[in-house]
Amino acid sequence: QSALTQPPSASGSPGQSVTISCTGSSSDVGDYNYVSWYQQHPGKAPKLMIYEVTKRPSGVPDRFSGSKSGNTASLTVSGLQAEDEADYYCCSYAYSNNYVFGTGTKVTVL
Amino acid sequence: EVQLVESGGGLVQPGGSLRLSCVASGFTLSSYWMQWVRQVPGKGLVWVSHINEDGSSTGYADSVKGRFTISRDNAKNTLYLQMNSLRAEDTAVYYCARGGVPAAYDYWGQGTLVTVSS
Numbered sequence: 001q002s003a004l005t006q007p008p009s010a011s012g013s014p015g016q017s018v019t020i021s022c023t024g025s026s027s028d029v030g031d032y033n034y035v036s037w038y039q040q041h042p043g044k045a046p047k048l049m050i051y052e053v054t055k056r057p058s059g060v061p062d063r064f065s066g067s068k069s070g071n072t073a074s075l076t077v078s079g080l081q082a083e084d085e086a087d088y089y090c091c092s093y094a095y096s097n098n099y100v101f102g103t104g105t106k107v108t109v110l
Numbered sequence: 111e112v113q114l115v116e117s118g119g120g121l122v123q124p125g126g127s128l129r130l131s132c133v134a135s136g137f138t139l140s141s142y143w144m145q146w147v148r149q150v151p152g153k154g155l156v157w158v159s160h161i162n163e164d165g166s167s168t169g170y171a172d173s174v175k176g177r178f179t180i181s182r183d184n185a186k187n188t189l190y191l192q193m194n195s196l197r198a199e200d201t202a203v204y205y206c207a208r209g210g211v212p213a214a215y216d217y218w219g220q221g222t223l224v225t226v227s228s
Contacts, residue, residue, distance in 0.1 A: 001172050003154070034213035038155070045205060045221060046147075046155060051214035089155050093213045097169040099145075104154040 004029065004090055004102035011108040012080045020105045022073040022090030028100055030071035034093035037066060037075045041086045049088075050075060077107070085109045112136040112217045114206050119222030126196050126226070132189040132206030132219055140164070140184035143209030146191050148202035149221070156202070159191065160209070174200075196226045 005023040012018040022029065022037075029035055035053045038046035048057055050066035053073060063078045073092070077084050090102035118130040132144070145160040159170045159180040168180050179192040189206050203221040210216035 003156075032213075036214035040155075045218040046207075047218075048211070048214055048216045051211045051216075055211070057211065057216055091155075091157070091214070097167070098171060099157040099160070099169075099213075101147075101155045101157055 001094065001098065001100055004092060004100055006088075006090060006102040006105045008103070009106045009108065011110055012077075013110045014080055014082065016080050017076060017078045018080060018107060019074050019076045020088055020090075020107070022075070022092075022102045024071050024073075024092055024094075024100070026071060028092040028094035029068065029073050031095070032093045033068070035066065035068055035073040036091045037064075038089045038091065039084075039086045040089065046089065080109050082109050112208070114208065114217055114219035116204065116206055116219045116222040119204065119224045121225045121227065122196055123228050124197060124226055127192070127194045128196065128224060130191040130193065130204055130206075130222060130224070132191075134187045134189065134208070137208070139182065139187045139189070144180075144182065144189045145207050145209060145215055146180060146189075147205045147207060147215075147218075148200075148224075149205070150202045158204070161189070193224070196224075198226050200224060201226045 037050040040046045053068045054066045113135045146158040161180045177195045181190045205221045207215035208217040
């Protein structure tokens with residue numbers, strides 16, 4: 001159950017886009033369309049932003065979008081806003097009835 | 111309003127036991143999968159365990175398998191995590207979360223801190 005690999009950091013200016021990658025294997029990301037993304041502000045609980053690779057829960061702005069190709073999933077935040085500055089984690093269902101999170105990416109709005 | 115409130119955290123010696131509770135309100139617990147996730151302060155999220163609606167199916171991370179047991183009492187609207195043989199590396203904030211959408215968790219508690227130290 002190795003953690004999914006994410007870049008430690010990403011940044012962009014307000015209004016720009018930032019894309020975060022999440023690389024797994026054929027046992028998790030590559031084999032299931034059950035990738036989710038969570039946003040976490042300091043000292044707060046995680047918040048679900050994307051589920052089933054591309055779906056947004058109600059209330060999540062459409063500036064947030066997800067995709068997947070092979071063993072790599074991605075989260076794109078378009079039109080960056082100051083409140084998007086946070087840590088982001090991907091998560092995938094994996095074989096043997098378990099889940100695995102990514103290593104986390106700190107997004108900075110310049 | 112959906113709420114999840116964890117409790118039961120604290121300081122415990124290595125080898126000791128602790129039981130975490132997560133009280134749910136604002137929804138019918140028996141209709142949802144639930145999970146526990148932990149986070150060492152300043153570090154990333156780590157999946158710990160999950161349980162289906164009636165408790166008949168569970169899953170565990172390899173790091174806790176055989177030591178932790180997840181359970182639920184739907185009549186009491188409460189999720190549990192029994193943690194035995196605790197190690198220093200189990201020190202973390204433990205979150206419970208509701209599986210409101212397929213293979214993802216839409217509501218989270220604020221977490222309870224478990225510290226394993228002599």
